[in-house]
Amino acid sequence: MAESEEEVDVLVQRVVKDINNAFKRNPNIDEIGLISCPEARYNRSPIVLVENKLGVESWCVKFLLPYVHNKLLLYRQRKQWLDREALVDITCTLLLLNPDFTTAWNVRKELLQCGVLNPEKDLYLGKLALSKHPKSPETWIHRRWVLQWLQKECSPSGQELKDQAEPRGDAVGRRPCERLQRALQEEMRVCADAAGRYPSNYNAWSHRIWVLQNMAKDNLKVLHDELSSTRLWVSMHVSDHSGFHYRQHLLKALARELSQVGEMELHPTQQPNGESTAGASDDNHHNDVIPQLFHEEMELCTDLIESYPGHETLWCHRRHVFYLWHQWRREHLQEAGSQSPPLTHIDVLLSEEPCDEASASQAMDVDCVLDGSKHGSYTQDTKRLKRGPRLPHPGLPSEHTFVSRILTGCRSPEQSCFAIAYRKWLDSVIGQ
Amino acid sequence: MEEASPPLRCFSESHSSELFSDDGVQTVTSREQRKVERSIQEVYSVYQQIHTSPHVCQFLARCQSPTGGFGGGPCQHAHLAPTYAAVNALCILGTEEAYEVISREKLLDFLYSVKQPDGSFVMHVGGEVDVRSAYCAASVASLTNIITPTLFDGTHNWILSCQNWEGGLGGVPGLEAHGGYTFCGTAALVILGKEHMLDLKTLLRWVTSRQMRFEGGFQGRCNKLVDGCYSFWQAGLLPLLHRAFFKEGDSTLSVSSWMFERKALQEYILLCCQNPGGGLLDKPGKSRDFYHTCYCLSGLSIAQHFGNKDLHNELILGRDENRLVPTHPVYNICPEKVAQAIEHFHRLPVPVQTGPTPSAMDQS
Numbered sequence: 001m002a003e004s005e006e007e008v009d010v011l012v013q014r015v016v017k018d019i020n021n022a023f024k025r026n027p028n029i030d031e032i033g034l035i036s037c038p039e040a041r042y043n044r045s046p047i048v049l050v051e052n053k054l055g056v057e058s059w060c061v062k063f064l065l066p067y068v069h070n071k072l073l074l075y076r077q078r079k080q081w082l083d084r085e086a087l088v089d090i091t092c093t094l095l096l097l098n099p100d101f102t103t104a105w106n107v108r109k110e111l112l113q114c115g116v117l118n119p120e121k122d123l124y125l126g127k128l129a130l131s132k133h134p135k136s137p138e139t140w141i142h143r144r145w146v147l148q149w150l151q152k153e154c155s156p157s158g159q160e161l162k163d164q165a166e167p168r169g170d171a172v173g174r175r176p177c178e179r180l181q182r183a184l185q186e187e188m189r190v191c192a193d194a195a196g197r198y199p200s201n202y203n204a205w206s207h208r209i210w211v212l213q214n215m216a217k218d219n220l221k222v223l224h225d226e227l228s229s230t231r232l233w234v235s236m237h238v239s240d241h242s243g244f245h246y247r248q249h250l251l252k253a254l255a256r257e258l259s260q261v262g263e264m265e266l267h268p269t270q271q272p273n274g275e276s277t278a279g280a281s282d283d284n285h286h287n288d289v290i291p292q293l294f295h296e297e298m299e300l301c302t303d304l305i306e307s308y309p310g311h312e313t314l315w316c317h318r319r320h321v322f323y324l325w326h327q328w329r330r331e332h333l334q335e336a337g338s339q340s341p342p343l344t345h346i347d348v349l350l351s352e353e354p355c356d357e358a359s360a361s362q363a364m365d366v367d368c369v370l371d372g373s374k375h376g377s378y379t380q381d382t383k384r385l386k387r388g389p390r391l392p393h394p395g396l397p398s399e400h401t402f403v404s405r406i407l408t409g410c411r412s413p414e415q416s417c418f419a420i421a422y423r424k425w426l427d428s429v430i431g432q
Numbered sequence: 433m434e435e436a437s438p439p440l441r442c443f444s445e446s447h448s449s450e451l452f453s454d455d456g457v458q459t460v461t462s463r464e465q466r467k468v469e470r471s472i473q474e475v476y477s478v479y480q481q482i483h484t485s486p487h488v489c490q491f492l493a494r495c496q497s498p499t500g501g502f503g504g505g506p507c508q509h510a511h512l513a514p515t516y517a518a519v520n521a522l523c524i525l526g527t528e529e530a531y532e533v534i535s536r537e538k539l540l541d542f543l544y545s546v547k548q549p550d551g552s553f554v555m556h557v558g559g560e561v562d563v564r565s566a567y568c569a570a571s572v573a574s575l576t577n578i579i580t581p582t583l584f585d586g587t588h589n590w591i592l593s594c595q596n597w598e599g600g601l602g603g604v605p606g607l608e609a610h611g612g613y614t615f616c617g618t619a620a621l622v623i624l625g626k627e628h629m630l631d632l633k634t635l636l637r638w639v640t641s642r643q644m645r646f647e648g649g650f651q652g653r654c655n656k657l658v659d660g661c662y663s664f665w666q667a668g669l670l671p672l673l674h675r676a677f678f679k680e681g682d683s684t685l686s687v688s689s690w691m692f693e694r695k696a697l698q699e700y701i702l703l704c705c706q707n708p709g710g711g712l713l714d715k716p717g718k719s720r721d722f723y724h725t726c727y728c729l730s731g732l733s734i735a736q737h738f739g740n741k742d743l744h745n746e747l748i749l750g751r752d753e754n755r756l757v758p759t760h761p762v763y764n765i766c767p768e769k770v771a772q773a774i775e776h777f778h779r780l781p782v783p784v785q786t787g788p789t790p791s792a793m794d795q796s
Contacts, residue, residue: 141559141560199656200653200656202603202607202608205608206603206604206607206608209606209607213606239655240655241608241653241654241655241656245607245608248597311655312654312655313655320597320598323597324597
């Protein structure tokens with residue numbers, strides 16, 4: 001049924017007001033969605049609020065969207081004035097319907113800059129938009145702008161300037177660190193939600209990495225927390241390559257940061273990432289933690305591969321973790337001093353050792369014993385490593401054992417395929 | 433360009449005289465009739481515009497920004513993606529008029545305005561960096577001959593840092609390997625002559641693993657679903673890699689085929705990616721769109737044609753009518769159009785940069 005322009009105008013204004021009122025009535029709205037409803041029924045508003053969910057009946061979109069879109073463009077072209085309140089409402093309506101409309105996000109950037117809009121409110125709108133469009137690239141891009149802006153606002157120099165101009169009395173002003181902390185936690189939640197709404201959500205996980213690098217600045221505690229909090233998530237999303245890639249990123253970052261800590265422990269000073277040294281008490285602290293991390297990750301991988309046969313992501317993850325571990329071990333052993341034998345010698349030792357769990361402690365010895373004949377008398381290296389947890393370090397032989405174990409009694413053709421491909425990769429890439 | 437079929441009735445002068453004109457008494461029907469005619473008039477006028485070469489040139493000229501580069505539509509800010517598309521479209525037209533639409537000096541200014549100190553490019557002023565931008569910039573700059581000694585400083589190193597352990601490239605350094613980004617990074621490096629600096633072997637291993645065993649088409653990333661558009665982004669990497677290995681003197685290279693299952697890809701595209709009403713798509717059940725139409729066809733062409741002018745091997749699945757013309761593996765327009773454009777623009781001198789330098793741009 002055709003609507004006249006006046007009717008559309010009235011309808012749209014009502015809808016925009018209804019959306020605004022819905023948010024006022026319920027500040028805890030956590031999800032928006034489109035209700036499939038091709039025809040308007042009676043004279044009812046298309047805006048439906050049930051508990052914390054906001055719905056928009058689909059019949060109104062074809063009127064609503066072009067109208068508000070046009071209105072915003074006219075404002076932008078300086079052909080029609082809109083006051084700040086109207087801009088907030090209109091951009092909100094627009095972005096809930098189409099979050100990839102960059103111009104609308106840019107209007108909100110301006111509103112943020114002149115203090116009309118609160119950044120947390122804007123981030124909240126983005127979170128709602130993502131509940132319906134979890135990949136929306138422009139939403140994630142805008143989010144990063146807001147977070148960067150927020151960081152500048154909360155920085156010491158930013159705060160000083162503000163305090164000079166206008167002494168702040170509110171709690172928000174007094175604790176910028178808390179504000180950023182909360183923002184950081186919230187970002188991780190938003191990323192996790194979006195990742196759950198769309199498989200292998202590249203943009204959500206990329207954003208999460210950005211947050212680690214730019215907000216958390218690769219802080220060790222955050223890296224550790226992320227590793228534990230995503231463990232359950234990836235276990236329930238065993239085909240999500242992006243989720244596992246994130247864990248690979250965490251491991252790499254942890255290995256890098258912990259190695260730096262290890263180096264700094266030789267010179268006891270405060271670490272830039274917030275870790276203070278414990279003196280030179282255990283100068284191989286990082287020697288234990290990093291292998292432990294890799295071991296746990298390999299265990300998780302093994303567990304998932306055995307529980308969920310035939311998922312390529314799990315095998316890909318195993319390759320990556322093993323490769324990282326293999327690289328780290330090579331670098332670390334080379335750094336262990338001039339007593340270290342050349343790498344090839346160690347590889348030969350590894351390929352000869354028995355490779356089941358029972359010989360774990362022996363594996364430890366062989367890993368670091370420089371000369372087989374000295375087995376009885378311990379070198380400084382072996383003593384150090386013996387103090388650590390008695391874990392079977394992943395190695396080529398143990399990996400081959402793993403593959404054989406999977407192949408025996410394997411009933412999934414995909415699983416066999418992946419296992420064989422993994423073995424081939426071990427031989428051609430690692431074993432060269 | 434050859435003459436189109438007989439002119440359409442709707443474009444004749446006398447057609448507009450058929451428009452409904454009422455006698456002043458408005459009824460529901462007469463109002464509806466007028467509305468319908470108005471919308472149909474709009475359809476005809478748009479059709480007319482997009483189907484005439486001078487009109488395409490004129491439209492694209494309106495999309496060009498006064499400060500250089502092209503936006504998505506008239507009066508929009510310049511952006512590297514529509515800039516890439518506009519330059520390619522104009523090169524496909526290949527007329528003097530088309531070439532002259534591009535303001536080369538301004539285009540160079542635009543590229544400098546989005547160039548970053550670390551060698552990367554943002555997609556538009558105030559926008560974000562990802563590896564697509566390097567490809568768009570390299571493509572338009574090389575076709576129009578505006579590459580200055582400093583334009584791509586650091587770019588190849590930045591692109592290389594996008595290659596990750598898997599062998600593919602991510603959008604920015606540290607991200608997951610992804611088909612679209614991998615093509616853009618690799619093709620950009622080919623244009624810059626630096627493709628040999630990639631770890632070609634792991635890249636080859638990664639991309640060949642992306643062809644799906646059952647479907648025949650390609651996935652964009654490990655453990656994801658097949659998608660028709662990756663027929664170009666992923667399969668299109670094999671010609672680039674083939675050439676790179678060839679330049680390194682690899683003697684084990686095939687002289688008859690790219691290193692992927694060409695028949696299987698053609699089957700997937702022809703059987704699963706066509707809309708019965710025309711146009712192509714992602715996978716069965718999805719709707720058609722121009723993006724998938726373009727990239728499914730491009731991928732089909734890649735699968736059908738191996739080699740170059742001197743050594744050519746065709747593998748056409750199905751009837752001869754399925755044969756498409758070859759496409760250039762870097763620019764994805766016809767090789768003749770690439771050659772013609774490069775020849776035209778190389779007769780012109782490289783412009784001098786007139787806009788502000790990258791370091792002077794405020795990046796906040």
